[in-house]
Amino acid sequence: MYIYHLPYEERKELCYILDQNNKWEELGGCHMKYDMLTIESIRKEIYRGNSPTSELLTIWGHQNHTVLELFVLLYRMKHYQAMTVIKKFVDEKYHPLIKNGEDNLNMLLRNFEISKKESNKRDSKIHPANFDCNTEKILNIPQVVFQTPISREDNESIINLQLLQPKSPLPRGRLGTSKMFTATDISCVAESAGAVPHIPYDELQNSTNNWDNSAILGRGGFGTVYKGTWKCTQVAIKRLEQKEDKPENHSEQIKQSITELHCLNAYRHDNVLPLYGYSIGGPHPCLIYQYMAGGSLEHRLRVRDPAKLLKWPTRLNIAIGAARGLQFLHTSMINGKPLVHGDIKSANILLDPNDQPRIGDFGLAREGPQSQYTYIKVSRIHGTRPYLPDEFLRAKKFSTKVDTYSFGIVLFEIATSLAAYSDKREDKFLKDHVVNYQGDMLDLKDKRVEGYDDCFRGLVEIGRMCVNKRAKERPEMVAVLILLEKVPSE
Structure with a gap:
């Protein structure tokens, strides 16, 4: 299937994901090999209220690139969420490229029958240290041919530009479907946290006397805010809690919390609420703030x-x-x-x-x-x-x-x-x-x-x-x- 044959709904979903995470620049500059002038031209679509990813796909589609080629580039970006959107339009033998973790993918690769004769031999070569290079060889991934070569200088400029631009802290998609963060959530949290320390969940639990009701400062659609004493300091702890009947709300909570973590880390001021830390990996994700005694x-x-x-x-x-x-x-x-x-x-x-x-x-x-x-x-x-x-x-x-x-x-x-x-x-x-x-x-x-x-x-x-x-x-x-x-x- 060519890019221009991609159905509207899937294309719209893909554009939303890549727009929100500012990943279209990496896709276009580092992987599709477009030069800086083209990237800057595409960026102008944002100010017109349009999707820059859609413009990028239109330009790339005019060069007769296929959905499989896009799937491969997203794999090289390790953007598995975006790959999932277009998975059904590529041959099933490439589906193992989408991973939920190295262990799961290694298991898929071990069970993938390329050749019964060499199956055991190849399985022995696959382990996390060399898994990326082996994957492309085993699945015989096609090479993506580009019509617009990029210079070394342009490539370095694009990479530097991406390092200067903070990533969007708003992941979208199938996040937060359980009470634990997904791998995608954790990646976004780590990226947004910067120097903000991670605090073990059990320390927060102890600081609130095992989440005692008397420590509750307030409740909201996101969960509960507790008052605690952590390292001899009074803190307010926002504990996100998923409602069983509305898992989609939990996804929105996750996105908003990552946004908040990103903003409070990047914008520090005497009149902006200080963020002390965050916690993931426990039963509930948490954000920890300065306790504001004045209410x-x-x-x-x-x-x-x-x-x-x-x-x-x-x-x-x-x-x-x-x-x-x-x-x-x-x-x-x-x-x-x-x-x-x-x-x-x-x-x-x-x-x-x-x-x-x-x-x-x-x-x-x-x-x-x-x-x-x-x-x-x-x-x-x-x-x-x-x-x-x-x-x-x-x-x-x-x-x-x-x-x-x-x-x-x-x-x-x-x-x-x-x-x-x-x-x-x-x-x-x-x-x-x-x-x-x-x-x-x-x-x-x-x-x-x-x-x-x-x-x-x-x-x-x-x-x-x-x-x-x-x-x-x-x-x-x-x-x-x-x-x-x-x-x-x-």
Whole structure:
């Protein structure tokens, strides 16, 4: 079968996998032998909202390459997940190339009858140390002939480019179908972890007194967060737990956790939640964070205990700190692209014992557009509805201005202590409630904390700028930070 005969659904699935993991560059540059100019041209498809892998396959298909040749190249990349998608379009004798581990593949190869006469002789030669070279010989894998030779300099440039570009931490496919990480998951975790240490599961179990219920800080769709003491340090441990009736949700949890691990490792800042470590290999994968004794901003704004109420200078300081963390994410360009958090809300702004804010929960974070583009189109919408702008919800336009809008809602929450959504209001969304309010704006102020009217007005006014219906009219977070620093705090 030629590449251009590959059915739509399988091609779409293959493109999604290679796009999400940024593997198309390795496939095109190192294995299909395209030069740097071709790779750069294909990359432009991303900014047009198209799949770069699809463009790569189209170009390669025009040279009459086959699905079997692609299967072989994916094997040389050790991309077994992608190989599985097109497995049914290649001869069965090549299926053993897909491995779930060296032991399984070695067993398949030993049982593979190429020649009954030489079977025992060949089996004796196969072991993990020389398994890759033996596999191609045993299965008589065809050579892939290229029509576009690549120079040594171009090849080195592509490899260097790939080393500089962080891999996408969003693996897709049949992951998380059991409570243990798959081999693919573990590979992605190790790649994303960097210098973040791996912590043995039994140490975490001991730190929480065997996951005692009294140590639970909260529960969510992902699992449970526990408070523990690890190496004489208070920590918060997010333990992922698969729901038996919804294994697909566990796959999404795995992807989001790998994303979070990648982001918290790559973007370190005083106002970004510190990640202490991760754990895989036990009954449940875990992420370990600094314990934030002040709780979430959402909880502190709704608290009934007068002693725990946030005073106006503290509220302003929290807004400034969160804005500082966000502008850091937006301006610390990796590959010329900002990091967009994608789920800014009061529940994801955590407070330390001194009420200093830290931005947490990076599971939905994504790279934004390069500086010459205003937005990118995404295929799926994630986030919390009351905090998301119309251009993202309706047209799937994703940019730093999505975070700006969300932060505007958070400023309204800080100023009013009202929920972002409430069925008890005529305007259920807080944005509409504040923007459409016809009376004296001071009527919306949190009455439990007296004074500081100018501080309240400043927070509301900046919030209004942030939630402008037109994305291009919203300020960047750098400008929001400057404006907040000028708000009266006395």
